[in-house]
Amino acid sequence: MPIVYEASTRTFxxxxxxxxxxxxxxxxxxxAHLYWGRKxxxxxxxDPIPTTFRPSFQPNPFPEDERFSLDTLPQEYPGYxxxxxxxxxYQVRLADGTTxxxxxYVRHRIxxxxxxxxxxxxxxxxxxxxxxxxxxxxxxxxxxxxxxxRYTAFRDHDAIxxxxxxxxxxxxxxxxxxxxxxxxxxxxxxxDAVHLWGSWTRERHIARRALMPGVQAxxxxxxxxxxxxxxxxxxxSPDATEDQGEAYGFSLVYSGSFLAQAEVDQFASTxxxxxxxxxxxxxxxxxxxSLQTPEAVLVYSHEGLGGMSRTxxxxxxxxxxxxxxxxxxxxxxxxxxxxxxxxxxxxxxxRIVHAAKELGIELFVLDDGWFGRRNxxxxxxxxxxxxxxxxxxxxxxxAARVNEQGLQFGLWVEPEMISPDSELYRAxxxxxxxxxxxxxxxxxxxxVLDYSRQDVRDAxxxxxxAIFSSVPIAYVKWDMNRNMTEIGSAALPPERQRETAHRxxxxxxxxxxxxxxxxxxxxxxxxxxxxxxxDPGMLYYxxxxxxxxxxxxxxxxxxxxxxxxxxxxxxxxSHVSAVPNHQVHRITSLKTRGHVAMSGNFGYELDLSxxxxxxxxxxxxxxxxxxxIRRLVQQGDFYRLLSPFEGNDTxxxxxxxxxxxxxAVFVRTLAVPNGPLTRLRFKGLNPDKTYALRGTDRVYGGxxxxxxxxxxxxxxxxxxxxxFHLTEVRA
Numbered sequence: 001m002p003i004v005y006e007a008s009t010r011t012f013x014x015x016x017x018x019x020x021x022x023x024x025x026x027x028x029x030x031x032a033h034l035y036w037g038r039k040x041x042x043x044x045x046x047d048p049i050p051t052t053f054r055p056s057f058q059p060n061p062f063p064e065d066e067r068f069s070l071d072t073l074p075q076e077y078p079g080y081x082x083x084x085x086x087x088x089x090y091q092v093r094l095a096d097g098t099t100x101x102x103x104x105y106v107r108h109r110i111x112x113x114x115x116x117x118x119x120x121x122x123x124x125x126x127x128x129x130x131x132x133x134x135x136x137x138x139x140x141x142x143x144x145x146x147x148x149x150r151y152t153a154f155r156d157h158d159a160i161x162x163x164x165x166x167x168x169x170x171x172x173x174x175x176x177x178x179x180x181x182x183x184x185x186x187x188x189x190x191x192d193a194v195h196l197w198g199s200w201t202r203e204r205h206i207a208r209r210a211l212m213p214g215v216q217a218x219x220x221x222x223x224x225x226x227x228x229x230x231x232x233x234x235x236x237s238p239d240a241t242e243d244q245g246e247a248y249g250f251s252l253v254y255s256g257s258f259l260a261q262a263e264v265d266q267f268a269s270t271x272x273x274x275x276x277x278x279x280x281x282x283x284x285x286x287x288x289x290s291l292q293t294p295e296a297v298l299v300y301s302h303e304g305l306g307g308m309s310r311t312x313x314x315x316x317x318x319x320x321x322x323x324x325x326x327x328x329x330x331x332x333x334x335x336x337x338x339x340x341x342x343x344x345x346x347x348x349x350x351r352i353v354h355a356a357k358e359l360g361i362e363l364f365v366l367d368d369g370w371f372g373r374r375n376x377x378x379x380x381x382x383x384x385x386x387x388x389x390x391x392x393x394x395x396x397x398x399a400a401r402v403n404e405q406g407l408q409f410g411l412w413v414e415p416e417m418i419s420p421d422s423e424l425y426r427a428x429x430x431x432x433x434x435x436x437x438x439x440x441x442x443x444x445x446x447x448v449l450d451y452s453r454q455d456v457r458d459a460x461x462x463x464x465x466a467i468f469s470s471v472p473i474a475y476v477k478w479d480m481n482r483n484m485t486e487i488g489s490a491a492l493p494p495e496r497q498r499e500t501a502h503r504x505x506x507x508x509x510x511x512x513x514x515x516x517x518x519x520x521x522x523x524x525x526x527x528x529x530x531x532x533x534x535d536p537g538m539l540y541y542x543x544x545x546x547x548x549x550x551x552x553x554x555x556x557x558x559x560x561x562x563x564x565x566x567x568x569x570x571x572x573x574s575h576v577s578a579v580p581n582h583q584v585h586r587i588t589s590l591k592t593r594g595h596v597a598m599s600g601n602f603g604y605e606l607d608l609s610x611x612x613x614x615x616x617x618x619x620x621x622x623x624x625x626x627x628x629i630r631r632l633v634q635q636g637d638f639y640r641l642l643s644p645f646e647g648n649d650t651x652x653x654x655x656x657x658x659x660x661x662x663x664a665v666f667v668r669t670l671a672v673p674n675g676p677l678t679r680l681r682f683k684g685l686n687p688d689k690t691y692a693l694r695g696t697d698r699v700y701g702g703x704x705x706x707x708x709x710x711x712x713x714x715x716x717x718x719x720x721x722x723x724f725h726l727t728e729v730r731a
Contacts (some may be wrong), residue, residue, distance in 0.1 A: 002015060009045075017039075024049065031075065037300060037302075070082060070084040071086070074186075074269065079103065090147070091176075091178040094174055103140050108134065111132065118165075120294055121295075121509060125319065134151045149162070150164070158311050160299075161298075180293065181275035181293040185271050189269065192236050198227055204230055206561070213266070214263070217260065219277050223256055231251065231254060231274070240305060246300070247301045248299075249308045250297075251296065252297075253536040254537045259276070281498055297536070313569075314637075322541075326543055334365065341369070342369040345390050346401075350402075356604075357405045360620060364408070365411070366398070369390070370411070372387060377445060377446075378419070379445070409471070409475075410477065413477070417449060420447065432447040433447065433488060451507035475525065487500050509541070526539075531545065534563065547573055553595075554669055554719055556574065561640060574602060576590070578606040588719045601634065629663050636656050644667075651665060653683060661727050663724070663725050666712060669718065679711050681708070685705055690728065691727065693710075
């Protein structure tokens with residue numbers, strides 16, 4: 001795992017178990033990218049970086065060397081204005097109004113472990129022998145600026161964490177206009193770009209297309225990572241599949257506006273960069289101040305997209321998520337939202353609780369509508385006190401009744417928002433994001449609280465802490481149901497207004513750290529209208545996220561399949577809901593709804609008290625089945641078998657780390673008349689092991705299961721599914 005510096009060639013070699021990442025100091029201090037890919041011995045990488053003469057349109061910083069140009073040099077953290085015309089990783093405006101800066105190598109150090117980032121979520125090492133960190137210090141002597149670029153390599157994960165920090169060493173203010181987390185120059189352009197896109201109720205669909213000359217970018221300008229694009233971009237070889245080919249992943253540990261892009265230049269090289277979106281961003285650095293970027297996690301795999309995904313899954317599951325629930329089995333829950341919406345009282349809720357107890361469900365979650373005068377979505381956000389007309393015994397009374405039935409109690413909150421029709425807004429109308437003399441645009445009849453302000457965060461903390469400390473709450477669903485408009489803060493001076501959106505995220509992270517530390521035994525689930533903020537930044541504080549407000553099983557095939565490109569199944573909330581489905585009005589069998597929902601953190605979102613006895617019996621079986629496979633699903637290795645983006649059939653599989661157990665789900669969307677006889681081939685098994693198929697007397701070799709597969713039985717009708725549960729036969 002060592003990070004090596006070879007002084008004779010001024011080369012840094014960052015290594016994990018299977019991957020090398022190398023860079024070199026060239027000329028009088030430029031940090032150049034050398035290699036990223038399969039592991040190479042430390043004695044390699046001796047050749048100089050190729051250079052050649054180009055026309056005068058590629059200027060030469062050194063007149064005596066016409067072969068050297070920054071416009072063609074592969075760089076680690078490039079700037080703009082001193083002969084590199086490609087997209088820069090940073091840009092600053094100096095006190096004299098100019099925007100020219102150039103950082104040169106000064107020194108470096110190699111540290112055991114992984115230091116924390118200032119005020120930002122990041123992957124971590126639990127001990128110093130798990131990782132090493134390289135800090136390279138670059139300086140611009142003219143501008144009196146220091147830049148620290150950091151690289152962490154992990155012993156057990158083929159991932160590299162990158163970030164940057166800029167510091168003002170001078171006595172005059174500097175404005176940071178652009179500061180990305182990572183930039184990598186590849187000496188080739190024969191890549192496909194892969195990213196995740198969508199909308200509310202249609203999140204994280206996989207998009208793949210060949211790179212073309214020019215810039216191909218995805219971004220969010222919404223103040224959140226967004227439903228529309230996820231803060232992730234991969235470039236892959238054109239022949240890359242799930243199981244083979246090269247894949248280079250870039251994932252940003254951040255929950256706000258971001259930019260990820262690939263730029264193919266005139267010489268068919270590719271610059272991939274990711275970080276804070278520079279659109280409408282500016283940060284004032286006074287003398288002695290510094291600014292830290294969010295972290296980018298880079299993953300290389302020569303085993304295709306599947307290998308890349310499993311690296312992200314294990315790293316994020318075990319070294320991004322934290323707390324007592326990181327490695328703990330998550331409870332099966334019932335949420336009342338689609339069962340009642342705002343129309344409930346205590347007795348209606350208890351009928352659902354009684355039914356849940358009979359079926360073996362472990363947690364009841366009270367969703368929106370329990371506070372203030374919240375009988376619809378037009379009022380009371382910010383008034384976090386119980387509605388006694390609905391709950392005369394308060395949350396304490398309801399929670400006690402739920403606990404008496406043997407279920408844990410959970411609660412929905414939306415603490416980042418405020419309704420204009422609320423006591424909090426009437427008392428503090430300046431506490432929301434707003435711009436003087438401009439209208440305050442609402443979404444879902446709500447505004448966004450200004451979390452850049454300490455007084456606002458303190459007030460929300462006190463309200464929530466009072467509830468969490470007085471009610472036996474085991475689970476909290478933390479929702480956020482709109483994006484930012486009129487992004488301004490009454491507490492910031494004019495010269496810092498363009499810092500508001502990022503300061504909001506820093507404030508949110510501070511509050512989440514404070515509240516999750518104060519209540520470590522609560523399982524927090526993030527939500528943003530479903531998957532509008534499904535990102536690594538939120539997973540640092542909350543180990544699971546509501547995957548989508550779309551609970552239709554067939555729509556969830558693409559949503560959950562796409563989400564798995566980066567995120568572990570342990571992060572995905574997935575529920576069975578009523579039919580016709582409330583989002584797309586599709587009627588799907590309870591069996592199929594269960595199979596899809598069991599491929600995540602399992603729960604129900606319907607009125608259990610209205611189910612028939614036959615349906616209750618089936619739910620009881622689903623609950624028992626999930627309890628039997630829960631650890632495998634939540635902690636096992638995940639393999640995608642058949643893509644819903646490529647055909648009528650979808651399949652995926654879970655395998656235990658010791659390869660002694662596997663569980664696969666197969667779903668056929670539409671019935672095919674006189675269709676083919678299909679076999680499902682498994683992945684990730686031990687070819688030398690023997691496996692029994694649960695529910696049958698059949699036994700198979702791991703090699704047979706992977707190479708020949710199992711036949712899919714006849715599935716009559718649309719939206720049908722089948723599962724396969726394999727366990728090792730021990731001698």
